[in-house]
Amino acid sequence: MLEGVLSAVFLVNIGQLVTLAGPARARVGVEMRELGLLRDAALLVEDGRVTAVGAYAELRSLTDSQTAVIDAGGHLVTPGFVDAHTHLVFAGNRAAEFEQRIAGATYQELAAAGGGIQSTVALTRAATEDELLVQARRHRDWMLRGGTTTLEAKSGYGLNRETELRMLRVIAQLAAEGPVRMVPTLLAAHTVPREMADRRGEYLAWIADELIPEVAGHNGNPRLARYCDVFCDDHAFTVAETRRVLESAKRYGLGLRIHAEQFRPGTGAALGAELGAATVDHLETVTTETLSHLKAAGVQPVLLPASVFCLGRSQYPPARQMIEMGLPVVVATDFNPGSSPAPSMLFSMALSCIAMRMLPSEALVAATVNAAYSLGLGDEVGSLEVGKAADFLVHECKDYRELAYNVAAPVRIRVFIAGVEVSQ
Amino acid sequence: MLEGVLSAVFLVNIGQLVTLAGPARARVGVEMRELGLLRDAALLVEDGRVTAVGAYAELRSLTDSQTAVIDAGGHLVTPGFVDAHTHLVFAGNRAAEFEQRIAGATYQELAAAGGGIQSTVALTRAATEDELLVQARRHRDWMLRGGTTTLEAKSGYGLNRETELRMLRVIAQLAAEGPVRMVPTLLAAHTVPREMADRRGEYLAWIADELIPEVAGHNGNPRLARYCDVFCDDHAFTVAETRRVLESAKRYGLGLRIHAEQFRPGTGAALGAELGAATVDHLETVTTETLSHLKAAGVQPVLLPASVFCLGRSQYPPARQMIEMGLPVVVATDFNPGSSPAPSMLFSMALSCIAMRMLPSEALVAATVNAAYSLGLGDEVGSLEVGKAADFLVHECKDYRELAYNVAAPVRIRVFIAGVEVSQ
Numbered sequence: 001m002l003e004g005v006l007s008a009v010f011l012v013n014i015g016q017l018v019t020l021a022g023p024a025r026a027r028v029g030v031e032m033r034e035l036g037l038l039r040d041a042a043l044l045v046e047d048g049r050v051t052a053v054g055a056y057a058e059l060r061s062l063t064d065s066q067t068a069v070i071d072a073g074g075h076l077v078t079p080g081f082v083d084a085h086t087h088l089v090f091a092g093n094r095a096a097e098f099e100q101r102i103a104g105a106t107y108q109e110l111a112a113a114g115g116g117i118q119s120t121v122a123l124t125r126a127a128t129e130d131e132l133l134v135q136a137r138r139h140r141d142w143m144l145r146g147g148t149t150t151l152e153a154k155s156g157y158g159l160n161r162e163t164e165l166r167m168l169r170v171i172a173q174l175a176a177e178g179p180v181r182m183v184p185t186l187l188a189a190h191t192v193p194r195e196m197a198d199r200r201g202e203y204l205a206w207i208a209d210e211l212i213p214e215v216a217g218h219n220g221n222p223r224l225a226r227y228c229d230v231f232c233d234d235h236a237f238t239v240a241e242t243r244r245v246l247e248s249a250k251r252y253g254l255g256l257r258i259h260a261e262q263f264r265p266g267t268g269a270a271l272g273a274e275l276g277a278a279t280v281d282h283l284e285t286v287t288t289e290t291l292s293h294l295k296a297a298g299v300q301p302v303l304l305p306a307s308v309f310c311l312g313r314s315q316y317p318p319a320r321q322m323i324e325m326g327l328p329v330v331v332a333t334d335f336n337p338g339s340s341p342a343p344s345m346l347f348s349m350a351l352s353c354i355a356m357r358m359l360p361s362e363a364l365v366a367a368t369v370n371a372a373y374s375l376g377l378g379d380e381v382g383s384l385e386v387g388k389a390a391d392f393l394v395h396e397c398k399d400y401r402e403l404a405y406n407v408a409a410p411v412r413i414r415v416f417i418a419g420v421e422v423s424q
Numbered sequence: 425m426l427e428g429v430l431s432a433v434f435l436v437n438i439g440q441l442v443t444l445a446g447p448a449r450a451r452v453g454v455e456m457r458e459l460g461l462l463r464d465a466a467l468l469v470e471d472g473r474v475t476a477v478g479a480y481a482e483l484r485s486l487t488d489s490q491t492a493v494i495d496a497g498g499h500l501v502t503p504g505f506v507d508a509h510t511h512l513v514f515a516g517n518r519a520a521e522f523e524q525r526i527a528g529a530t531y532q533e534l535a536a537a538g539g540g541i542q543s544t545v546a547l548t549r550a551a552t553e554d555e556l557l558v559q560a561r562r563h564r565d566w567m568l569r570g571g572t573t574t575l576e577a578k579s580g581y582g583l584n585r586e587t588e589l590r591m592l593r594v595i596a597q598l599a600a601e602g603p604v605r606m607v608p609t610l611l612a613a614h615t616v617p618r619e620m621a622d623r624r625g626e627y628l629a630w631i632a633d634e635l636i637p638e639v640a641g642h643n644g645n646p647r648l649a650r651y652c653d654v655f656c657d658d659h660a661f662t663v664a665e666t667r668r669v670l671e672s673a674k675r676y677g678l679g680l681r682i683h684a685e686q687f688r689p690g691t692g693a694a695l696g697a698e699l700g701a702a703t704v705d706h707l708e709t710v711t712t713e714t715l716s717h718l719k720a721a722g723v724q725p726v727l728l729p730a731s732v733f734c735l736g737r738s739q740y741p742p743a744r745q746m747i748e749m750g751l752p753v754v755v756a757t758d759f760n761p762g763s764s765p766a767p768s769m770l771f772s773m774a775l776s777c778i779a780m781r782m783l784p785s786e787a788l789v790a791a792t793v794n795a796a797y798s799l800g801l802g803d804e805v806g807s808l809e810v811g812k813a814a815d816f817l818v819h820e821c822k823d824y825r826e827l828a829y830n831v832a833a834p835v836r837i838r839v840f841i842a843g844v845e846v847s848q
Contacts (some may be wrong), residue, residue, distance in 0.1 A: 095825035099784055102777050138820075146835035189718050222800035310831060312740065312778050354736050360523055396562075401519035407734060408567035408771035408832040 005385035008067040009045040009390070010420045012056055015074035015398045017041040019053055020365065020383035025375035026300060026328030036383070036398060038221045043077070045390035048418030051369040053384060055174035056092050057218055071420075072394045076402070078151025078364065079299065079390035080382050080417065081165035081345035082371035085257075087187075088143075088174075088335035089136045089167045090120050090184060091127035092335045101312070111235060117157070120337050124157035124167070124301055130169045142357040144180055145424045146344040147302040147413045150381050151373065152332075154229055155210050157189030159203075161211060164188050168215060179422040181391075183375045185227040185257060186215050189245045191236050204241055208248035209257050216252040226376070227278065229257040232268030239271050246275050255376060257302075273297035280331065281376045283317040291318075303366070305351035306342040319356035330360075330374045331366040345347050345410075350404040360401045390419040432491040433469040433814070434845045436480055439498035443477055444789065450724060450797035456786040459824060460807075467501070468692040469814040472842030473846065477808060493835075493844075496818045502788065503808050504573025504815035504841065505769035506795035508724050509705050511611075511683075511760035512567075512598075513560045513591045514544050514576035515551035518761045525736070536661060540616050541581070541778030544761050544774075550579035556594045562760065562766055564797035568604055570768040571837045573815040574796065575604055576756075576803050583627075585635065588612050592639060592648035603846040607649040607799045609681060613669045614661050621767045628665055632672035640676035650800070653681040656692030663695050665670030670699050673753045679800060681726075685710045690822055697721035703754065703798045707741040708732060716797070719751050724798040727790070728758035729775035730766040748845070754798045755782075755790040764768035770835075774828040784825045797843050814843040 026176035042059045044067075045053040052059050063069075097105075097115050110116050124132065136153075143151060153171045156163035168184055175182035188207045196203045217223030228249030231240040235257070246256050256277035260268030265285045272280040273293040280294060281302035294301060301316045322329050331352045332338040342348070349363040358366065372382025381389050394414035395403065417421050451458070459721035466483045466489075468476040470479050476483050487493075515799045521529075534540050548556065560577075567575060577595045582588035592608055599606035609833040620627045641647030652673030656666040660683070670680050680701035684692030689709045697717040704718060705726035718725060727741045746753050755776045758764040766772070773787040782790065796806025805813050818838035819827065841846050 005643075048652075092828060093829070095784075095823055095829040098777075098829040099825050102781050103781055142834050145836075306831070310778065312781075341829050342831040342833065344832045345832055354734065356738075357526050359526055360519075379773070399519055402517060402525050405517070405519040405522040407766040408768045409766070410768055412567050413536050413570075 007047065007419065008063065009070060009074055010059065010063045010067045011043040011045070011070045011077065012075045013074055014041045014043065014072040014398065015039070015383070016076045017043065018076070018078040018364065018400055019385060020369045021385050022080055022369070022383070023072055026370045026378065028326045028328050029323065032323060032329070032365045033359060035364065039362030040207070043384060043392070045419035050388055050390050050391055052382055052386065067253065074398065076393065076400055077394040078393050078400065079368045079382055080393055080415065081147045081367050082375065082382055083147040083151040083332050083335070083345055084279065084330050084371040084374045085304060085332035085334050086151050087156060088139055088151065088171045089132055089155070090124050090157045090337050091135060092120060092134060092337065093341065093415050094120065097338070097415065098341070103303050104156050106115050108235060116338055118194055120157045121159055121193065125160070125163045127168060129166050132166065133173055136170055136174060140174060140180055141424050142343045143335070144415060145413065145420045146346055147253040147393045147415060148182070148345050149180060149417050150377065152183040152227070152375055153179065154185040154187040159188060159190065159193035160260055164211065165215070172224060172303070179417045179420070181417070183227070183377070184225045185229050185291065186254070187229040187231070187244070188226040189237055191231060204244055205253050209423060212223070212248045212252050216254050218252060225254060227257050229259065231259040232271070233259065233262055234264055234267070239268055242268050245269055246271070246277070248274060253314065256279060261290070265290065269294060272299050277374065284315050286317065286411065287399055288321070291322060291325055291327065295325055300328045300330050300370065302330040302332050302355065302374060303352065304340065306348050307334040307340040307353055309351055309355065310340050316356045319352065319358050323358070323362060328370050328373065329362070329366045330371045331363060332371065343412050346403055347408055350407040353404040360404050363404055366399055374395065377404035391417050426710055429817055430842065431471060432487065432601050433494060434483065434487050434491045435469070435494045435496055436468040436503065436647060437498055438465045438496040438501045438659055439463070440500045440657065440824065441477070441808070442500070442824055443466065443809060444501040444503055444793045444795070446807070448803065449844045450794045450802065451789050452750045452792050453750050454749065456747060456753070456789045458785060459788065460784050465569070467808060468490065469818070469843035472814055473811050474812055475812065485570045498667045498822065500819040500824055501820065502817050502824065503806055504817055504839065505571045505791050506799065506806055507567060507572045507575040507645060507756050507759070507769055508703065508754050508795040509758050510577050510637060511573065511580060512563055512595050512759050513556055514546060514581045515556060515559060516547035516549050517762065517765070518544065519819070521762070522765070530813070532659060537749050540762055542618055544581045545583055545617065549584070553594060556590065557597055557749055560594050560598060564598060564604055565848050566765065566767045568839065568846065569818045570770055570837060572769050573839065573841050574607070574799070574801065575606060576607040576609055576799055578609040578611040580614030583612060583614065583617035587625070588635065589639070589648065590743065595698060596648060603844070605841070607651070607801070608649045609653050609680070610649040611653040611655070612663055613654040615655060621651065624665070630836070632669050636672045636676050636678065639712050640678050641759060642676060642682045649678060651681050652678040653683065655683040656695070657683065658688055658691070663692055665694055666692055668699070672694070674699060678747070681705060685804055688732035689714065695725050702800065708739050710741065715749055715751065723754045724754050724794065726754040726756050726763065726798060727780065729779055730772050731758040731764040732768055733775055733779065740780045741828050743776065743782050747786060751788045752794050752797065753786070754795045758796065764786070771832055772829055773833040777828040784828050787828055788824055803837050815841050
């Protein structure tokens with residue numbers, strides 16, 4: 001059975017195995033409560049892929065003396081977490097701004113005073129590629145320790161050709177060195193760079209006509225982005241501006257994502273439905289009507305509760321309504337230095353349960369298989385089914401409900417990517 | 425200089441050292457923002473105690489070839505965290521109840537249906553001392569990883585002699601084996617045990633007249649508790665009942681703590697002031713008038729924001745008002761299986777900042793030196809001053825404001841207790 005196999009791993013003594021076996025698409029409605037749970041299970045991995053899932057006695061006959069046996073200690077095993085929305089690459093931090101906000105300044109006030117995104121842009125432009133890589137690697141390692149095995153990462157703190165490309169090269173470097181799987185997204189339309197404040201149209205034309213073709217890999221350039229994202233908001237880009245960027249991205253073969261309806265309804269989600277975006281992200285203020293457009297268009301909502309929490313706000317996106325309407329909800333961290341310096345998927349899952357009343361099972365589905373589909377990787381990762389990558393976590397606990405219950409506990413997770421232990 | 429010294433440790437290359445040097449009492453008002461910060465500092469430890477703090481060049485002359493040098497890598501160093509309110513010892517967990525609560529059940533409904541504290545009481549009574557010890561050690565290790573070097577731990581899931589004493593012996597065992605310093609508290613008056621539901625008076629008389637003298641070490645018994653706590657609440661004990669227990673505790677030399685005003689004003693805080701309690705804990709609903717009584721009596725408020733968060737509630741205690749009134753505020757985790765399964769002091773500090781608008785400096789003072797004074801250990805731990813125990817943390821970050829900013833980040837903290845590295 002294992003002849004010609006480069007490596008085989010046999011994970012045994014799994015107290016509770018969350019397979020998330022199910023249809024070959026993102027899960028909706030009551031499907032989000034179905035975890036494909038197995039008790040006292042085992043998992044066979046060959047060449048980095050799951051080749052069998054089931055009872056120990058049945059699977060043992062498929063192994064030989066070359067198979068590495070790993071004992072899960074009777075603990076919970078789940079798929080690795082898939083973080084579908086991060087701003088991983090940036091220089092510096094905004095801990096001083098965090099303190100100012102506690103003392104009373106609003107996010108918008110800080111931005112107007114030259115803080116916010118623009119301060120990170122200035123630091124990121126001034127950083128070398130190696131400096132960005134070192135810091136991104138440190139934050140990626142936090143995520144890895146926290147169980148994230150695949151993550152989306154955006155540019156957007158460069159806002160000029162040189163630095164946007166530098167950020168995307170850092171993401172490409174992290175993808176190449178592994179072990180965490182990376183999905184790169186161009187977010188040059190994060191905000192208007194200060195030096196072009198009165199030349200918005202020129203900035204957008206440059207993104208649409210020059211930068212997008214380049215990062216999409218046209219004209220002999222290396223392909224540096226798989227998705228294009230726009231921050232559609234009162235303080236960022238209008239719906240018309242967002243359309244201009246995303247129509248270009250679509251033409252050049254990039255998938256679409258939108259930061260939409262974070263602070264005000266009518267800021268981009270309907271456009272996402274119209275253009276067939278993969279996701280619209282945030283949605284704190286989304287209306288029922290817009291949700292029905294998203295549903296009809298098959299767009300996945302990406303909920304970012306940590307950014308609501310870290311901003312000290314109380315309006316979370318209407319997760320329950322989305323699930324009841326049959327939308328394939330995703331939960332992600334929004335890790336970034338301003339509104340969500342919170343890299344832990346487990347914490348975002350806990351917030352999903354406590355603040356958005358998602359059931360622990362729904363939060364787990366949203367953080368794994370649904371997130372994978374939102375990144376176009378649903379056939380590869382997000383569940384532990386035969387043929388998929390063996391990205392899995394051996395937790396300290398024995399029941400999936402403990403993941404969100406023990407909020408922010410300093411747990412140690414054994415992390416495996418493609419069947420190889422990569423625990424930090 | 426080091427002659428006769430058993431062990432000496434020289435911590436060098438400290439980028440930012442939070443000494444918390446200050447008056448020999450808990451800090452109030454603007455003192456809570458004063459961190460005694462030193463840049464590019466070093467710390468000398470002999471026989472587990474701080475013997476010098478200052479510039480590397482000055483301290484180096486105090487060392488010899490026997491001194492172990494530890495490089496802090498330019499990182500932040502703070503005192504170890506002091507968690508002044510935990511229910512560390514219990515059997516089982518309530519992750520299933522967590523799920524039910526998300527699905528709509530209230531804490532009170534779950535308690536009325538035989539869930540809540542009573543379900544943990546049943547499991548804890550059924551557990552052996554060794555089983556309790558194994559689970560408590562696991563949770564203690566979470567806290568240790570999270571930087572907690574001293575913690576208070578309460579009984580209260582026994583509610584009969586046998587199990588209350590078993591819990592206190594587990595705490596004594598953890599204290600004896602170290603490394604985390606433990607402060608034991610009797611909380612037999614956590615709730616009325618189910619079998620005595622119609623004999624409340626009898627239960628209270630037994631606590632006041634028999635259990636308290638025993639655990640306080642009278643009549644030749646070993647002293648198993650340093651404090652006595654009562655849960656004063658609509659669903660627990662009245663103010664009159666609380667008085668009965670605490671007056672006995674005071675008579676037998678125990679310090680006093682009270683769970684007060686969590687759900688309704690007028691539930692115990694004024695009594696704490698009258699009896700000279702060390703702390704009153706919770707205080708989500710406390711009034712200004714009661715706060716002025718606490719201030720006049722020198723009682724320390726212990727704020728437990730993680731229990732507000734985990735219960736999905738929005739009414740946090742009025743931390744800013746307390747600080748402005750000059751109360752020596754403490755922040756603790758309230759770690760317990762029902763309302764706060766959140767063992768991380770860093771997370772409670774982040775909540776203090778985000779949900780209660782405490783400045784990062786105030787949260788750090790509340791979680792260290794003020795907490796130490798609330799446990800009668802202010803001369804021993806809580807700050808890094810000459811003569812105090814060398815309980816300190818070498819963090820991954822370089823500035824104290826990052827501690828609360830990177831909410832729930834899976835950081836690795838190097839933990840030292842009495843100058844010895846005890847990192848997990």
